[in-house]
Amino acid sequence: MAQTDTVTRILDTAEVLFAERGFAETSLRTITSKAKVNLAAVNYHFGSKKSLIQAVFARYLDPFTERFHRALDELQADYGDDVIPLEELLETMARSVLEVPAERNSLKVFMRLLGLAYSQAQGHLRRYIQEEYGSVFTRFTELVRLATPELPDAERFWRLHFMLGTVIFTFSGLDALRDIAEKDYQEHVTVRDLIRRLRPVVVAAMQAPLPTPVTLAAQEA
Amino acid sequence: MAQTDTVTRILDTAEVLFAERGFAETSLRTITSKAKVNLAAVNYHFGSKKSLIQAVFARYLDPFTERFHRALDELQADYGDDVIPLEELLETMARSVLEVPAERNSLKVFMRLLGLAYSQAQGHLRRYIQEEYGSVFTRFTELVRLATPELPDAERFWRLHFMLGTVIFTFSGLDALRDIAEKDYQEHVTVRDLIRRLRPVVVAAMQAPLPTPVTLAAQEA
């Protein structure tokens, strides 16, 4: 090698392997041998495996948050003092998510990584993501609040997380689900198909009637 | 020890640790030392770490599938040749899920484990679950088909998985989400509260309008 693209080769290889098998299950030896790069190069360039994991995320999340902030700026400019409708907000978020990896041909990898960030232990990663990228989500949820004034705050919080679960679960299990769908229904599903299917479901879920209030005490485990 | 409860002690400890940190991140040494049991006992009783993982799942899924089958039997007996409404089916599933770990005080652990089964590498585990417990889900989805005749088969498939994602994501991230909700909205959320909140959302999602058909070709990554 002896070129600066060593860093890029490591990141390109690591993101695919992480997405396929998770962080703990992917060794630096696997990454470096697949990337045709010296084992010690990861620690030389990134310092540690943890920092490599964070760098993989940063390469997606930096452009995403930048675009998403810009898209929300435009939306707020268009609507002025009017309330931005929920559909418009969801649409904008979907578009921002789609645009980033479109350049790198790996939306699937991006979504798998997001799923892993939530489900794998890696406490350092959740903290990193929250600190670096939390503010754009705060901005987004505030706009959702204005768009759904009929929802109590707590209800909105839970519904947003319900939908986050839907999206992350769907895309991070994409390959398996796609295989089943293809076999059972003879249709090849693209990511854009899924987003088309998700739209009415997410909107309906956010606008569902409020739950019946608790009747009497209920205990839990 | 020198008692047969060694097996139980291992399972009790393993399920909690697995749920907290995942499978690869939990070593047999951690399990056995916390269970106050000899390291070699896991391999003696279970044969391998893989088999221990499967045994942890079996202890939840065996009683669950048995109960769920029985509950569906009753439902079908009640309704005879009539179609069982969707709400009733979802309610029955929720009740069956709730009943099992109520006996063991650990619904949270059960749901976290289900989440991990989907998100962690562990191919052997997905295969094991599919083989051992696939049939009850086939039965359930067939009943859902009868309850939602207006949905194209593929659409129903995707929506069921969307909702599976909602539930698994919510419960497997329960602690983190609960902490945030508690801090921001001063309300302590029980598992039963969440199920109450989930009900209208899931029903609305399943009954959402069909997506607009694809207009022109759309490519994907």
Add this chain to the structure above:
DNA sequence: TGTACATCAGTGAACGCGCGTTCACTGATGTAC
């Protein structure tokens, strides 16, 4: 223009460590005669 030195990407080999698994062994209990 030429020499000495600094910088920096990259390397090869080794480090100690924790892992899952194995193995020879113990000691209690049950069974056969």
Add this chain to the structure above:
DNA sequence: TGTACATCAGTGAACGCGCGTTCACTGATGTAC
């Protein structure tokens, strides 16, 4: 009732292995004078 043997849960120590990380080193390029 007593002895010999089999069974089985459990143990302590060691096995080899793959892991992330470290370290002394190389060799090319840039900079100072």
